Structures are given as structure tokens and as C-alpha cells.
Amino acid sequence: MNLPNLLTILRFFLIPLFVLIFFSNLKYRYMIAIGIFLFSGLTDVLDGFIARRYNIVTKFGKLFDPLADKLMILTVLWCFVYKGYISPIIFYIVLFKELFMIVGSAILYGRIKIVVSANIYGKIATVLFYIAIISLLLKLEMSLYILVIAVIFAIFALIVYTVKYLSEYRRLRSTSDE
Template sequence: MNFPNSLTILRFLLIPLFVLAFFSNIKYKYMIAIGIFLLSGLTDILDGFIARRYNMVTKFGKLFDPLADKLMILTVLWCFVYKNYIPSIIFYIVLVKELFMILGSAILYGRIKIVVSANIYGKIATFLFYVAIISILLKIKISIYILMMAVIFAIFAFVVYSMKYLSEYKKLRSTSNE
């Protein structure tokens, strides 16, 4: 287990900590939740940088790093729906998109050992989700609009991923028919 993978595991552990902070009765619960959420984002950036810089990229990291990100964002969105901070449709759109992404990635990895890497639209969507989530916790008025932009970028990223997935799948089928 290398250091970047340890950071990925830490991000999985931060998910229930966020939920505990978010639903706690302590005075600064949202500030603590923001801190946990930002720590998750920081460790995501750090593990990716270290893995690439020091040639520590692993199959585990390729598969579980994006899963940790998806689970954190989905968990936070679910918490927001539960407290009626956002409409539930936003959570369900993101959930369905992520389930399709996970399923498609699992199929590609299982069949031809290819991991479809993040595209720029997915990175922008993730950044916007972070900004939206923090602005919601800080009760900034435009936060719902930022969240809607994040969802739009996430959908667009999904379309781009899908086209790449279909391209890889067609290659797989054509080579298996030869």
C-alpha cells in the first residue's frame, strides 16, 4: 500500500465523518463539515499529484480514487436533500449518472483492463460541486445556480465519457471478431 492509496482510503473514511459533523448538534457543525469536505478535496489533489509525480500510479488508485470522490459528493448531496437544502432531483440526476459511469467503467476494466480517465468537463464539474457544496453550507444565495452549473457540466462530461466508452467497446468487439 503506497502513500497515494493511503490518502484514497482516508477519503473513504472522511465520508462518515462528514455525515456525523453535518447532522451533529454542535455549534460549528457546518464549519467542521466544510473542513472535512475540503480535506477530502485536498487529499484527492495530493494523492493524484504524488502518484503521477513519483510514478506510484496503481490499479487500486485508478479504480478507487474516483469512487471516493463520487461517494463523497453523493453523500453530501444526499445530506442536503435530507435537510431540504436542494431539490431531490439534483441528487437523483447525479446518482444515475454516477451509477452509469461506475457500471461502464467496470465493464471496460473487466473486459479489456482500460480505465477511462477523467476529462476536463468532469474536472470542472467536480470543482463546481465543491464550490456549490461549500456555498450551500455557508448559505450563499447563488449556491443553487452554481450547483445547477455543476450538474450541467457533469451531464456533459458523462456524454463525453459515454462516447469514449462506446469507442473503446467497439474496438473490443472488432478485435474479438477477428
């Protein structure tokens, strides 16, 4: 087990910790929740940097790193829905997109051993989700606008992923049929 994979595993443990703090009665619970959320984001950036820099990219990391990110963002959005901070429709759109990506990625990996990698739109969406979530926790007025823009980027990333990997899947199938 290498350091990047340990950081990915750590992020899975940060998810219930975020929920526990978010729903606690602590005086500074939202500031602590922001800290946990930012620490999760930092470990995400750090594990990717270390894995690429020291050439220790693993299949585990390729599969579970994005899953940790998706689960953290979905968990935080669900917490916001539960508290009434955002509309459930935002959560369901992101949930559908992520489930579609997870199932699609699993199918592609299972059939033709392609690991779906992030595209620029997905990375922008993730950064926007982080900004929106932090601004929501800080109760800034612009936070819902940023969240909507993040959702739009996420949907666009899904479209780009779908087009790219369907064409790749068709290409590989057509070459294997020959």
C-alpha cells in the same frame, strides 16, 4: 500500500465523519463540515499529484480514487436533500450519472481492461460541485445556480465518456474479431 492509496482510504473514512458532524448539534458544525469536505478534496489532489510525480500510480488508485470522490459528493448531496437544502431531483440525477459511470467502468475494465479516466468536463464538474457544496454550507445565494451548472457539466462529461468509450469498445471488439 503507498501514500496515495492511504490518502484514498482516508477519504473513505472522511465520508461518515462528514455525516456525523453535519447532523450533529455542534455550534460550528457547518464550518467543521466544510473543513472535512475541503480536506477530502485536498487529499484527492495530493494523492493524484504524488502518484503521478513519483510514478506510483496503481490499479487500486485508478479504481478507488474516483469512487471516494463520487461517494463523498453523493453523501453530501444526500445530506442536503435530507435537510431540504436542495431538490431530490439534483441528487437523483447525480446518483444516476455516477451509477452509470461505475457500472460502465466496471464492464469496460472487466471485458477489455480499460480504466476510465477523468475528462476535463468531469474535472470541471467536480470543482463546481465543491464550490456549490461549500457555498450551500455557507448559505450563499448563488449556490443553487452553481450546483445546477455543476450538474450540467456532469451530464455533459457523462455524454463525452459514453461516446469515447463506446467507440473505443467497438474498435477493440472489431480488431479482436479479425
